[in-house]
Amino acid sequence: MKKRVLITGAAGFLGSHLCDRFIKEGYRVVAMDNLITGDLKNIEHLFPHEDFEFYNHDVSNYVHVAGDVDYILHFASPASPIDYLKIPIQTLKVGSLGTHNLLGLAKAKNARLLIASTSEIYGDPLVHPQDESYYGNVNTIGPRGVYDEAKRFQESMTMAYHRFHGLETRIVRIFNTYGPRMRLNDGRVIPAFMGQALRGEDITVFGDGSQTRSFCYVDDQVEGIYRLLLSDYSDPVNIGNPNEITIGDFAEEIISMTGTDQKVVYRDLPQDDPLKRRPDISLAKKILDWEPKVGREEGMKLTYDYFKSLSTAELNKRDH
Ligand code: NAD
Ligand code: UDP
Numbered sequence: 532m533k534k535r536v537l538i539t540g541a542a543g544f545l546g547s548h549l550c551d552r553f554i555k556e557g558y559r560v561v562a563m564d565n566l567i568t569g570d571l572k573n574i575e576h577l578f579p580h581e582d583f584e585f586y587n588h589d590v591s592n593y594v595h596v597a598g599d600v601d602y603i604l605h606f607a608s609p610a611s612p613i614d615y616l617k618i619p620i621q622t623l624k625v626g627s628l629g630t631h632n633l634l635g636l637a638k639a640k641n642a643r644l645l646i647a648s649t650s651e652i653y654g655d656p657l658v659h660p661q662d663e664s665y666y667g668n669v670n671t672i673g674p675r676g677v678y679d680e681a682k683r684f685q686e687s688m689t690m691a692y693h694r695f696h697g698l699e700t701r702i703v704r705i706f707n708t709y710g711p712r713m714r715l716n717d718g719r720v721i722p723a724f725m726g727q728a729l730r731g732e733d734i735t736v737f738g739d740g741s742q743t744r745s746f747c748y749v750d751d752q753v754e755g756i757y758r759l760l761l762s763d764y765s766d767p768v769n770i771g772n773p774n775e776i777t778i779g780d781f782a783e784e785i786i787s788m789t790g791t792d793q794k795v796v797y798r799d800l801p802q803d804d805p806l807k808r809r810p811d812i813s814l815a816k817k818i819l820d821w822e823p824k825v826g827r828e829e830g831m832k833l834t835y836d837y838f839k840s841l842s843t844a845e846l847n848k849r850d851h
């Protein structure tokens with residue numbers, strides 16, 4: 532009998548790659564999304580598959596799924612700073628009410644639930660690199676607080692269900708992940724820079740470009756999530772690529788990779804933008820025997836090839 536997995540946020544970037552992976556592994560996939568930041572074109576290739584179903588539903592409202600469910604992966608949430616600043620209340624609701632609904636569903640179905648947490652729970656970190664024992668440095672009332680605090684609440688709620696109800700839960704703390712199917716205009720730095728290169732616009736570095744990020748290719752991320760789900764480890768686990776770079780140096784890499792003759796222009800650093808971010812992945816190495824395999828050069832090329840394949844209309848579409 533095939534196992535059945537519910538994936539929320541399935542029409543988004545990570546959710547759609549998870550749908551592909553679970554179909555490939557022989558699961559039945561129930562995909563759910565309200566399309567607020569996602570796009571059906573990310574999963575339409577799966578529609579003919581007999582083991583794939585899609586439901587257009589906002590998971591901040593009561594979630595009903597008929598039949599058995601073995602696993603739930605809760606990936607529904609705006610994930611780009613521009614998105615969650617634009618829809619702050621929905622962001623808070625899907626991380627809190629949405630998580631509560633899915634915990635309730637998991638309990639009713641006796642399913643194992645994995646939640647998508649984030650490096651943002653560490654806020655603007657005072658410890659570097661960040662390991663799972665760090666409690667974080669988050670401004671609760673700042674503009675990013677709507678995302679960070681929803682995700683922190685999500686972790687607390689999940690651990691409460693685990694401890695109080697004995698629910699099987701998993702928590703992945705995802706660090707900046709990129710790849711094909713990111714929305715070109717979602718405002719995150721990789722689609723932003725690649726879109727600018729393709730449109731022949733200046734490359735916008737926020738602040739002086741000395742802030743750092745560590746970028747993980749999507750296939751590596753999905754492998755880590757898959758292993759964590761099937762592990763017996765219920766405390767949070769960082770999954771990300773520890774190869775750290777300043778945003779200024781990254782802009783130069785993109786200019787050289789794309790061959791654009793555009794220049795870098797500097798814009799204000801958004802409030803509470805973390806100055807440093809790099810995952811300590813010792814725990815994932817130890818308990819999941821996992822580490823990233825795709826280097827930045829290879830991953831960026833695969834991602835740029837995807838963006839280059841988009842139509843002119845998609846390239847010029849603006850949400851913001
Ligand atoms: P995304 O915006 O591409 O995907 C999110 C999906 O969730 C979209 O399809 C959106 O329509 C859907 N969604 C949002 N609110 C919903 C709701 N109330 N009901 C149903 N569907 C809803 O973003 P992503 O990068 O794929 O992120 C997916 C998850 O991973 C998020 O939970 C995010 O917080 C987490 N995450 C991602 C990263 C990253 O680097 N990509 C880093 C940390 C955490
Ligand atoms: N950034 C930038 N130019 C852009 C978009 C983002 O310099 O056009 C910076 C942003 O200020 C942050 C980093 O790139 O320091 C990563 O931003 P992103 O929105 O991708 O994700 P974050 O890690 O901040 O959630």
